[in-house]
Amino acid sequence: MTVNQISIFIENKSGTLVKVLKLLKSEGIQLIASTIADTAEYGIFRIICSAPDRAYNVLKEAGVAVSLCEVFAIQLDDVPGRAADAIGLFANEGISIAYLYSFLLKGKGVLIFRTDNADRAREVIAKNNLKAIPEKDLSLLL
Amino acid sequence: MIWNPSKESLALDQMREYQGKMLHRMVDYVYHNVPFYRNKLQELDITPNDINSIDDITKLPFTTKQDLRDNYPFGLQAAPQSEIIRIHASSGTTGNPTIVGYTRKDIGIWSECMSRCLTAYGVNKSDIFSVAYGYGLFTGGLGVHYGVENLGAAVLPASTGGTEKHVRLIRDLGVTGIACTPSYALHMAETMEKMNVDRSQLKLRIGAFGAEPWTDAMRDEIEQRLGLKAFNLYGLSEIMGPCVSYECENQNGSHINWDHYYPEIVDPVTLEPVPYGQSGELVFTTLTKEGMPLLRYRTRDLCTMYNDPCPCGRTSPRMGRLLGRSDDMLIIRGINVFPSQVESVILTMPQCAPFYQLIVDRVNNMDTLTVQVEVRQEYFAQGFDTFEPIIALEKELSSKLRSVLSISAKVEVKQPGTLQRCEGKNKFVIDKRVLK
Numbered sequence: 379m380t381v382n383q384i385s386i387f388i389e390n391k392s393g394t395l396v397k398v399l400k401l402l403k404s405e406g407i408q409l410i411a412s413t414i415a416d417t418a419e420y421g422i423f424r425i426i427c428s429a430p431d432r433a434y435n436v437l438k439e440a441g442v443a444v445s446l447c448e449v450f451a452i453q454l455d456d457v458p459g460r461a462a463d464a465i466g467l468f469a470n471e472g473i474s475i476a477y478l479y480s481f482l483l484k485g486k487g488v489l490i491f492r493t494d495n496a497d498r499a500r501e502v503i504a505k506n507n508l509k510a511i512p513e514k515d516l517s518l519l520l
Numbered sequence: 521m522i523w524n525p526s527k528e529s530l531a532l533d534q535m536r537e538y539q540g541k542m543l544h545r546m547v548d549y550v551y552h553n554v555p556f557y558r559n560k561l562q563e564l565d566i567t568p569n570d571i572n573s574i575d576d577i578t579k580l581p582f583t584t585k586q587d588l589r590d591n592y593p594f595g596l597q598a599a600p601q602s603e604i605i606r607i608h609a610s611s612g613t614t615g616n617p618t619i620v621g622y623t624r625k626d627i628g629i630w631s632e633c634m635s636r637c638l639t640a641y642g643v644n645k646s647d648i649f650s651v652a653y654g655y656g657l658f659t660g661g662l663g664v665h666y667g668v669e670n671l672g673a674a675v676l677p678a679s680t681g682g683t684e685k686h687v688r689l690i691r692d693l694g695v696t697g698i699a700c701t702p703s704y705a706l707h708m709a710e711t712m713e714k715m716n717v718d719r720s721q722l723k724l725r726i727g728a729f730g731a732e733p734w735t736d737a738m739r740d741e742i743e744q745r746l747g748l749k750a751f752n753l754y755g756l757s758e759i760m761g762p763c764v765s766y767e768c769e770n771q772n773g774s775h776i777n778w779d780h781y782y783p784e785i786v787d788p789v790t791l792e793p794v795p796y797g798q799s800g801e802l803v804f805t806t807l808t809k810e811g812m813p814l815l816r817y818r819t820r821d822l823c824t825m826y827n828d829p830c831p832c833g834r835t836s837p838r839m840g841r842l843l844g845r846s847d848d849m850l851i852i853r854g855i856n857v858f859p860s861q862v863e864s865v866i867l868t869m870p871q872c873a874p875f876y877q878l879i880v881d882r883v884n885n886m887d888t889l890t891v892q893v894e895v896r897q898e899y900f901a902q903g904f905d906t907f908e909p910i911i912a913l914e915k916e917l918s919s920k921l922r923s924v925l926s927i928s929a930k931v932e933v934k935q936p937g938t939l940q941r942c943e944g945k946n947k948f949v950i951d952k953r954v955l956k
Binding site for chain 1: 895897899900901902903904905906907910932933934935936937938
């Protein structure tokens with residue numbers, strides 16, 4: 379039901395992002411999706427990639443402030459309004475979305491998000507038959 | 521127990537009278553024997569006859585470490601070379617080392633003052649006392665050594681190094697007292713553990729620690745691991761060596777041997793005297809020294825002095841723990857700020873690496889202080905993927921800094937490994953203010 383996401387704490391200064399990307403390149407790791415949330419001083423770089431465990435280790439050994447965590451990944455039909463329907467289900471249950479980003483993969487929309495209550499979010503996904511993507515299927519889609 | 525009640529517990533008015541007499545003699549002595557001081561006093565239009573009570577001390581000029589360096593090696597020596605029987609040299613990390621010559625009388629006073637310290641700790645003639653300060657040019661080893669002999673206890677001149685052999689001797693000889701740096705005491709505790717020597721096998725009961733700053737947390741750890749009572753011992757080679765001040769059984773500050781080393785606390789900026797109970801820079805005037813007497817020597821050590829009566833019966837004032845050094849003091853919005861204060865706060869934050877950088881700037885005629893810290897990789901690795909832990913860290917650190925510094929500071933959290941590592945303390949501070 380969840381996929382592994384790499385989160386990296388970075389300062390807002392030139393060169394920090396490219397350092398991370400070059401480390402991933404050196405390991406032959408491919409990005410599937412990424413996003414940066416930023417404040418005035420620093421940002422958090424979130425990555426879904428082809429080999430999250432390996433990516434985590436290589437970044438950690440390089441001294442990067444990195445964490446590995448599970449986030450929800452839901453596949454939606456490529457039709458307008460599907461995201462509103464899906465997120466509406468969580469809102470109806472009073473579950474907040476901490477952050478969300480999306481991308482298209484093989485003609486299907488994918489939503490990546492974190493909620494303030496993972497257990498209840500799982501129930502909502504199961505009850506409504508949302509198509510959650512497990513980690514192992516993610517690289518198959520590439 | 522008090523080694524010399526006639527001095528250590530002398531009534532205050534009698535002590536003041538004695539100190540005034542000794543100060544007059546001291547000024548007369550340096551005026552006639554040290555050209556450096558004669559010139560300084562003449563510049564201020566002061567003669568020895570202007571110094572008639574201890575209160576007149578504020579008329580006298582200050583002496584700094586730079587004065588000692590400039591007059592290397594023997595320029596401030598007052599006694600003729602034929603009267604000098606010992607020479608110590610302090611390590612000079614920058615510039616010339618400090619050379620201090622002692623006459624026979626100086627060594628006698630040093631031993632006397634050191635015996636007072638040891639007696640206050642509870643050392644007596646039956647003790648076997650190990651001196652694990654370095655013996656040599658450093659004043660620590662020989663200074664304590666002579667005090668132990670003078671008191672009549674048996675001294676074990678262990679010096680530093682050879683820790684395993686030292687631990688074995690402490691155990692086998694039933695050594696009851698030790699003097700060393702607090703960090704060496706902890707090193708000994710570690711060595712004991714490796715050797716499977718338990719504190720119950722030792723007879724240690726008294727420890728005298730000094731020559732570097734230490735905290736109450738270190739005191740607790742040393743006492744617990746070595747099974748002894750730990751006392752503070754303060755001194756500096758320019759004034760004499762270890763023996764300048766010492767804790768009694770009440771451990772409410774360190775009593776100063778002020779019949780020999782007269783203390784003042786001054787504001788490090790204005791150099792005006794600061795009342796008891798307020799912090800400032802510690803200044804010493806030697807009242808009896810022959811070899812290299814010093815007037816109002818600025819130690820650069822910051823502390824608070826107390827004169828409320830001590831239950832032990834000693835009448836001397838007491839100095840509190842060292843708060844830092846005045847050399848690296850910053851004045852921000854009129855408030856004195858020491859990098860060491862910031863450091864002590866950062867060390868209480870497990871989320872931060874023990875490195876920091878201070879940036880002082882002036883924006884719209886207002887001083888600003890920014891404290892940069894590194895988040896520890898392990899902290900972020902605990903499954904965090906939002907800003908919340910970083911914001912929580914910022915909030916906690918700035919509120920702690922505010923309560924310690926009395927001014928607000930902006931906290932900037934940096935990536936691991938980005939701040940400069942210790943290469944001299946000045947690198948930790950960037951002062952961008954351009955004062956007009």
